[in-house]
Amino acid sequence: MKKLNPSGPPKAEIAAKNAAKAKAAKAHKQRLEHDRRRRTLTRTRVMRYGLRNFSRNMWLTVAATAVMTITLLIIFATVVASSLLNETIKAQRQKMDISIYFRAETSDDTLRNLTGKLRVIPNVSSVNTSNSDDEYKKAVDANKHDQAYMEALSLAASSGQGMQLPAVIHVKLHDTDDRAAVDEIITNDALFKEWIDHARATSDDVQIRQNTLNRLADIMNVAQRVGFGAAGLFVVISILIIFNTIRMAIFSRREEIDMMKAIGADQRFIRGPFLVEAELYGVIAALVATTLGYLALMQFLPSLGRYIEVGYTQEFMIQWFWLVALAMIAIGLVIGSISARLAVRRYLKP
Amino acid sequence: MLLASRRAEPFQSAYFYVKIDIVILLDRVTKTYAKALQPALDGVSLHIQAREFAIIVGASGAGKSTLLKMLTREEKPHDGKIVVGGIDYDTLDDRDIPLLRRKIGVVFQDFKLLPNRTVYENVALSLEISGHSNKEIRQNVPRILELVGLRGKEKSFPRQLSGGERQRVAIARAMVRQPKILVADEPTGNLDAHNTWEIVKLLLKINKFGTTVVLITHSQEIVNRLNTRVITISEGKVVSDVPHGGFRQ
Ligand SMILES: Nc1ncnc2c1ncn2[C@@H]1O[C@H](COP(=O)(O)OP(=O)(O)OP(=O)(O)O)[C@@H](O)[C@H]1O
Ligand SMILES: [Mg+2]
Numbered sequence: 001m002k003k004l005n006p007s008g009p010p011k012a013e014i015a016a017k018n019a020a021k022a023k024a025a026k027a028h029k030q031r032l033e034h035d036r037r038r039r040t041l042t043r044t045r046v047m048r049y050g051l052r053n054f055s056r057n058m059w060l061t062v063a064a065t066a067v068m069t070i071t072l073l074i075i076f077a078t079v080v081a082s083s084l085l086n087e088t089i090k091a092q093r094q095k096m097d098i099s100i101y102f103r104a105e106t107s108d109d110t111l112r113n114l115t116g117k118l119r120v121i122p123n124v125s126s127v128n129t130s131n132s133d134d135e136y137k138k139a140v141d142a143n144k145h146d147q148a149y150m151e152a153l154s155l156a157a158s159s160g161q162g163m164q165l166p167a168v169i170h171v172k173l174h175d176t177d178d179r180a181a182v183d184e185i186i187t188n189d190a191l192f193k194e195w196i197d198h199a200r201a202t203s204d205d206v207q208i209r210q211n212t213l214n215r216l217a218d219i220m221n222v223a224q225r226v227g228f229g230a231a232g233l234f235v236v237i238s239i240l241i242i243f244n245t246i247r248m249a250i251f252s253r254r255e256e257i258d259m260m261k262a263i264g265a266d267q268r269f270i271r272g273p274f275l276v277e278a279e280l281y282g283v284i285a286a287l288v289a290t291t292l293g294y295l296a297l298m299q300f301l302p303s304l305g306r307y308i309e310v311g312y313t314q315e316f317m318i319q320w321f322w323l324v325a326l327a328m329i330a331i332g333l334v335i336g337s338i339s340a341r342l343a344v345r346r347y348l349k350p
Numbered sequence: 351m352l353l354a355s356r357r358a359e360p361f362q363s364a365y366f367y368v369k370i371d372i373v374i375l376l377d378r379v380t381k382t383y384a385k386a387l388q389p390a391l392d393g394v395s396l397h398i399q400a401r402e403f404a405i406i407v408g409a410s411g412a413g414k415s416t417l418l419k420m421l422t423r424e425e426k427p428h429d430g431k432i433v434v435g436g437i438d439y440d441t442l443d444d445r446d447i448p449l450l451r452r453k454i455g456v457v458f459q460d461f462k463l464l465p466n467r468t469v470y471e472n473v474a475l476s477l478e479i480s481g482h483s484n485k486e487i488r489q490n491v492p493r494i495l496e497l498v499g500l501r502g503k504e505k506s507f508p509r510q511l512s513g514g515e516r517q518r519v520a521i522a523r524a525m526v527r528q529p530k531i532l533v534a535d536e537p538t539g540n541l542d543a544h545n546t547w548e549i550v551k552l553l554l555k556i557n558k559f560g561t562t563v564v565l566i567t568h569s570q571e572i573v574n575r576l577n578t579r580v581i582t583i584s585e586g587k588v589v590s591d592v593p594h595g596g597f598r599q
Contacts, residue, residue, distance in 0.1 A: 038481040045478050056466075259462040262422065263523065264451035265479045350444065 042268055049269075050276020057249065061281070064238075064245040068285035068335060069292075071234040072328055076293040078227030080313060085220040088308040092213055097128075098171040098182060100192075101200035104132040104164040110195060111167055117189060118171055121181045128170040135165040166197045235335060242281060242339035246274050250347045257348070271344045278340030282332030289332075290325045372433075373531055373562050374398040374421065379430030381416055381586075390416040391427070392586035398564060400530070403557045405573055406566045408583035414566045417583070418535050421564075422456055423447045435530055452480045455524030455532040455561075459539035461516045463508040469495070469519050470504040476523045494526040498552060514545030521552060525561070532556060533564045538572070550576070 054061060102111070111129050118127050130138070143149040171182060186192050250257070257270055297317060301310050317324060376396040382389040390413045398404050408414050419425040421434055423442070432439040435453060442450065463472050470491055477487045495501060498518040508516055517537055524532055534553060538546035550565075550572055557563045567573070573580055582590040 037483075041483065042481055255462075256464055259464065260475075260479065261448075262424070262451065262456060262458075262462065263476055263479060264448045266445075266448035269479055 046268060046272030047276050049273035050280065053249065053253075053273050054277045054280050057252070060245045060248060064242050064278075064281045065285050065288070067234075067238045067241045068281050068332060069288045071231070071238040071335070072285055072289035072332060073293060074227075074234050075231045075331065076289060076328065077296075078224070078231050080293075080297065080317070081227060082220070082224045083313045083316070084304070084308060084310060085216075085223065087310070087312045089213060089217055089220065091309040092216075093176050098173070098179070100169045100171065100186060101166040101197040102169070102195045103197050104166055106131070106167045106195045110191070111169070114191060114195065115169060117185060117191070118169065118182070121185070123174050123178050123181055124171055125174045126172045128172075129168075130170075131167045132165050135168060139165060166200060238335055239339045239342075242278050242336060243343045245281075246278055246340050246343035247347055249274060249277065250343065267350060271348055274344050274348070275337060275340045278336040278343075279333050280336070282334070282336030283329055284332075286325070286328040286332035290328045293328075294321070371400045372397045373400050373402075373435050374564070375431070375433040376417075376420070377431040379420060379427045379432060381413075381420065381425060381427045383425075389586050391420070393430070394583070394586070394588055396581065396588065396591070398562060400562055401557070401560055402579065403554070403563045403576075404565070404579045404581060405576065406564060406581045406583060407568070407573060410568075412583045413586040414583055415535055416586075418456070418533055418564075418566065421531075421533060422451055422454060452527060453529055453531070455521075455527070455529040457517070457520050457524050457532065457534040457537045459536040461508070461520045463516060463519055463523075465508055468505050468507055469500060469511070472508070472519055473523045473526050476526050480527055482527075490526055494522045497525070497555075498522045512545070513541050514548055517541065517545070517549050518552065521549070521556070525556060529561065531562045531564070533566070535566045536568060537565070538567065538569060543571075546572070 102114070106114075108131055111131060115127050115129050118124055140150075140153065143153075173179065173182070186196065260270060294317070297314075301314055304310055305314075374396065375398075376394050379391055379394045380389055381391040392413075394413075394417065406414050406417065416425065420427055420432055423439065426439075434450075437450060464475065467475065473491050473494060474487050477490065482490075492501075492504070495504060498521055500515065500518050500522065503511065503515065508519065511519070517540075521532075521534075521537070532553070537553075538549050541549065546569065553563050553565060554576075565572075577594050579591070579593050581588060
């Protein structure tokens with residue numbers, strides 16, 4: 001408590017003023033709070049009307065949701081397929097290396113020298129050397145169940161010549177398209193010229209595989225474009241169909257809308273339920289499409305895995321399941337919302 | 351009787367100072383529909399005071415419903431001034447029309463009820479639209495249904511009701527927001543004599559509670575028995591306006 005000093009009246013005045021100010025601020029706050037509550041109330045009511053309308057015209061609802069589901073499935077399939085193809089091509093490119101063959105009698109020292117020369121090339125990511133004996137062991141190991149091969153081998157051994165396999169250096173590149181430096185060293189370096197096994201072409205098979213991979217990549221690009229084109233087309237189709245569904249819903253509820261307007265419903269109440277309805281198509285379609293999509297993945301990925309690389313895609317789809325589901329819902333919501341907004345703007349003029 | 355409006359300035363109209371009790375004011379209002387040869391309203395001037403019970407009569411096509419549409423801003427006049435409950439329509443933003451309509455109760459000949467909603471829901475809708483809380487809805491809807499004599503019918507759908515009962519629902523829906531003004535456009539047009547009279551009695555009761563009632567009607571009997579103000583419209587003009595009118599056409 002403070003004592004009243006002689007200049008009391010002004011102080012009391014200030015206090016009164018402050019009290020009035022505080023009161024006004026409180027009233028303002030209450031008003032804001034009231035407005036906020038009212039907005040939330042309206043939002044939940046509009047949602048409820050939308051839900052109600054959704055279940056009112058079952059056939060239109062089912063048709064609109066089905067089209068949206070197909071659209072979302074196409075998007076899903078396109079994304080998954082392009083991820084799978086991408087992964088496969090990437091894996092193949094990584095596997096692809098250049099094999100350089102040297103005469104069987106090349107010594108380990110020489111091989112080390114040759115390896116060293118390759119290592120210093122910037123585009124070379126790794127070099128793997130194996131001499132004639134190693135190659136022989138590998139060949140025996142790889143073919144021990146092949147009776148004919150083993151017989152031929154022992155025949156060669158008994159003839160006294162032994163089996164002479166060339167030594168090999170495997171070179172992996174960072175950029176598989178840029179072979180210039182390696183080619184240059186193979187054709188021009190003296191040591192390489194001396195020891196290289198001219199009976200075995202160095203680069204042909206690589207080139208062929210390279211070409212195949214490039215062709216695959218081209219096909220993939222086309223496939224991707226076709227996929228995304230189809231997805232785009234279906235997005236447009238579903239927008240049109242949902243647009244039409246909402247348009248019909250608007251026409252069939254014309255009287256009701258006029259009546260709502262007559263008793264003072266504003267735009268949120270008039271348009272809101274239609275937007276909610278269309279967004280609901282999107283959400284339900286997303287849930288159905290995600291379920292179907294994942295079921296299909298579970299069904300087909302394992303057997304696909306025998307032919308192409310699926311590991312990365314599979315892991316991603318499992319790890320990010322909720323993200324994928326959310327993305328599908330978001331796409332569905334956006335498609336539904338866009339179509340409904342177009343329809344409402346066109347047919348529900350204020 | 352001031353209407354809350356975000357943009358409209360309630361005291362802007364000069365008329366407002368003339369007589370503070372005037373809730374409906376039309377000054378030389380003219381309306382011609384597109385492609386119409388003659389105006390539907392031709393220089394109509396009217397004052398209706400607070401708590402008044404006014405009957406508007408006139409032949410079919412005279413312009414009575416057009417007059418109602420002027421009040422609810424369903425149509426806009428080409429000329430003239432309209433001030434309702436202190437709101438000058440010249441300063442009324444289109445976005446505020448819903449707010450205006452929540453302040454005026456309107457009842458139609460064809461009821462305009464939502465067929466797939468119960469009596470209770472039809473009345474509650476009115477409060478939902480104007481943003482009343484669920485608690486207010488729970489309190490006010492049963493009360494107003496009681497007032498119009500529809501207790502026990504809450505769960506019925508409009509198709510399960512008689513014409514008179516349907517019109518009571520419509521009146522309940524209009525009145526549940528406690529508007530200062532109630533306009534009824536031929537509310538008894540589809541009803542038999544008994545129900546007509548029940549509805550008129552209900553309107554009188556509402557008027558007694560303090561609401562200004564404007565009743566548009568064709569019925570000679572109502573006019574003659576009510577002995578209240580009668581405004582006669584003919585070919586878009588007010589041809590007579592008498593405090594205790596008999597029917598004449
Ligand atoms: N939307 C409209 N477009 C064009 N003309 C209209 C429209 N509404 C009404 N009219 C015309 O305006 C005139 C007045 O119509 P209004 O509906 O106001 O008459 P009313 O007095 O209510 O008649 P009733 O007693 O039959 O209901 C009539 O000639 C009618 O044809
Ligand atoms: Mg009429």
